Amino acid sequence: QVQLVESGGGLVQPGGSLKLSCAASGRTFSNYAMGWFRQAPGTEREFVVGISRGGGAIYADSAKGRFTISRDNAKNTVYLQMNSLKPEDTAVYSCAAHGSIGSSAIYVQENDYDYWGQGTQVTVSS
Secondary structure, rough: OEEEEEOEEEEEEOOOOEEEEEEEOOHHHHHEEEEEEOOOOOOOOOOEEEEEEOOOOOEEOOOOEEEEEEEEHHOEEEEEOOOOOHHHHHHEEEHHHHHOOOOOOOOHHHOOOOEEEOOEEEEEEO
């Protein structure tokens, strides 16, 4: 089992920045790929970015050039640095872990992930 806890959400003005954190426990963090997803009210959950065990990443078009994912295996934490935030970035952001140990892939589909955090609210508004 893997437990994921997100933090760092909040209210920010358009153009501002936030850094989300996702702390993992329960299994060796470095063994699995991670991802961030978001869900705005009345919409489906959507992929934001995924990171492999080795640190490679794939970004959704909406996140390219503005968001950066990173991982610190020593701290069992994955981060999402979000810059130049827009009102349309408002959503609940959730991190997820792919449970297959040893995979070197990056996953972009929601159903590729086995473990989910509870989410953290990000609101971009003036």
